[in-house]
Amino acid sequence: MGNLPSSTFCLDNYAGKPKEACGVFGLYSRTLAGELAQRAYFGLYALQHRGQESAGIAISDGDRTVALRDMGLVSQVFDERRLAALEGGHIALGHVRYSTTGSASWENAQPEFHGRGDVNVAVAHNGNLVNAGALRRELEAEGFEFESTSDTAAIAACAVGELEKGYSDAVGEALKETMRRLKGAYSVAMIFRDKLVAFRDHHGFRPLCIGEIEGGYAVSSETCGLDIIGARFLRDVEPGEVVVINDAGLKSYQVESPRRALCVFEYVYFARPDSRFDGEEVADARQKMGEMLAEEALAEADVVIPVPDSGIMAAVGYSRRSGIPFAEGLIKNRYVGRTFIQPTDGMRQLGLRLKLNPLPSVIAGKRVVVIDDSIVRGNTARKLVRLLFEAGAMEVHFRVSSPPITGPCYYGIDMDTKNQLVGANYTVEEIREQIGATTLAYLSVEGMTKATEQPKSSLCRACFDGEYPIPGSAAKFALEGVIPAGFPEATSGAQAKR
Numbered sequence: 446m447g448n449l450p451s452s453t454f455c456l457d458n459y460a461g462k463p464k465e466a467c468g469v470f471g472l473y474s475r476t477l478a479g480e481l482a483q484r485a486y487f488g489l490y491a492l493q494h495r496g497q498e499s500a501g502i503a504i505s506d507g508d509r510t511v512a513l514r515d516m517g518l519v520s521q522v523f524d525e526r527r528l529a530a531l532e533g534g535h536i537a538l539g540h541v542r543y544s545t546t547g548s549a550s551w552e553n554a555q556p557e558f559h560g561r562g563d564v565n566v567a568v569a570h571n572g573n574l575v576n577a578g579a580l581r582r583e584l585e586a587e588g589f590e591f592e593s594t595s596d597t598a599a600i601a602a603c604a605v606g607e608l609e610k611g612y613s614d615a616v617g618e619a620l621k622e623t624m625r626r627l628k629g630a631y632s633v634a635m636i637f638r639d640k641l642v643a644f645r646d647h648h649g650f651r652p653l654c655i656g657e658i659e660g661g662y663a664v665s666s667e668t669c670g671l672d673i674i675g676a677r678f679l680r681d682v683e684p685g686e687v688v689v690i691n692d693a694g695l696k697s698y699q700v701e702s703p704r705r706a707l708c709v710f711e712y713v714y715f716a717r718p719d720s721r722f723d724g725e726e727v728a729d730a731r732q733k734m735g736e737m738l739a740e741e742a743l744a745e746a747d748v749v750i751p752v753p754d755s756g757i758m759a760a761v762g763y764s765r766r767s768g769i770p771f772a773e774g775l776i777k778n779r780y781v782g783r784t785f786i787q788p789t790d791g792m793r794q795l796g797l798r799l800k801l802n803p804l805p806s807v808i809a810g811k812r813v814v815v816i817d818d819s820i821v822r823g824n825t826a827r828k829l830v831r832l833l834f835e836a837g838a839m840e841v842h843f844r845v846s847s848p849p850i851t852g853p854c855y856y857g858i859d860m861d862t863k864n865q866l867v868g869a870n871y872t873v874e875e876i877r878e879q880i881g882a883t884t885l886a887y888l889s890v891e892g893m894t895k896a897t898e899q900p901k902s903s904l905c906r907a908c909f910d911g912e913y914p915i916p917g918s919a920a921k922f923a924l925e926g927v928i929p930a931g932f933p934e935a936t937s938g939a940q941a942k943r
């Protein structure tokens with residue numbers, strides 16, 4: 446399969462949601478050597494929600510690493526024949542991608558290879574460097590050349606530069622030095638010679654966990670990637686930790702971590718509900734968000750319906766706390782994804798209906814509370830409210846199980862500019878008017894935080910409260926030297942300037 450044609454239409458756009466950057470997966474096991482590619486495939490299959498633009502798997506026997514990567518979903522990129530071509534190693538690396546830095550093209554698909562002399566690495570990365578441009582210029586001055594425009598190449602080159610120096614405890618120490626040069630969000634899995642290496646940025650913005658499996662270990666962006674291959678969850682990779690896995694087992698190295706800052710949006714929307722962070726199921730946190738929302742913004746209504754799938758858990762919580770019956774009033778086409786059929790303009794108008802269809806028997810003549818996890822631009826919410834009124838709803842009370850998004854994200858989520866965000870530019874009442882709801886209410890920042898059962902100090906909530914753990918800039922495309930129209934100038938102090 447080649448690059449997706451430019452006419453490819455992604456129905457996921459109609460979700461109106463920010464896009465997660467990527468999912469990473471790694472596996473080290475000599476016992477499972479014959480089926481490593483299949484296990485990696487299923488690991489990526491479980492992480493598909495984290496990126497739908499491209500997928501790739503690299504396999505290594507410690508001497509030779511081969512990779513297959515292409516544009517499309519995991520199931521589109523790989524089949525039995527392609528997986529069979531990846532047999533023969535005991536280290537696997539996998540990646541699903543949605544681009545935040547670098548455009549969506551085959552060259553930016555991962556795992557990426559980078560090397561100089563006899564030092565070669567294969568890298569899979571989730572996150573976004575805030576110093577990617579400056580770092581790349583430094584690395585070019587050090588003699589590195591770049592073929593891809595993603596910031597992953599800068600991470601890989603940086604690692605190669607340090608590995609070349611040959612530390613006594615080579616890989617762990619080299620990666621610690623690498624991490625001292627990287628600023629931003631990165632959860633990385635990497636193959637270097639006979640080792641699988643995983644490391645996570647100083648704040649731990651994006652998740653990364655370790656599991657134990659027959660004859661070795663697995664690393665995955667989320668625990669659902671471990672569950673699907675039968676790996677037993679061991680622990681999270683800590684912020685600022687480097688984990689090196691080889692035949693000798695697992696060894697850990699640690700750099701300083703100023704504070705944890707796991708992205709709270711992982712709880713709200715990005716992560717799969719069956720994944721766990723710090724022992725808590727994401728589904729449980731989402732139910733609690735719904736309960737808090739009912740406490741903070743109770744509506745007088747006849748039925749609570751979720752926007753599937755991400756609003757389901759919060760709607761269950763809202764219903765439980767409010768006593769208003771829960772029902773599925775919107776039916777999602779679960780097989781919608783990328784289609785190669787270009788819709789006509791008339792079809793585009795249908796928009797949301799391609800993905801969601803209302804059930805009049807649940808909605809007609811009712812006062813409806815509809816629960817969604819977030820409102821980004823407001824277009825989808827407006828279409829949704831119209832859809833519900835057209836299906837006969839008497840009142841539509843829109844409830845959002847997260848606070849208004851008031852700032853961009855610099856750490857790997859596709860929300861680069863403030864002017865895209867309805868919550869940054871309008872009051873709640875103005876948004877209610879725009880989307881046409883009877884009432885509108887959001888969960889408070891405090892309520893959302895409480896639902897995660899994490900202290901405020903261990904979460905990033907920057908796009909909700911403006912407290913950026915590290916300054917950032919609108920980085921997508923920055924490495925290509927192309928800043929699209931509408932992008933603000935890069936900032937050096939996001940909090941102060943926005």
Ligand code: SF4
Pocket residue numbers: 650707708709710711853854855856857858905906907908909
């Ligand atoms: S700014 Fe928002 S989306 Fe980005 S890492 Fe922080 S909480 Fe997550």
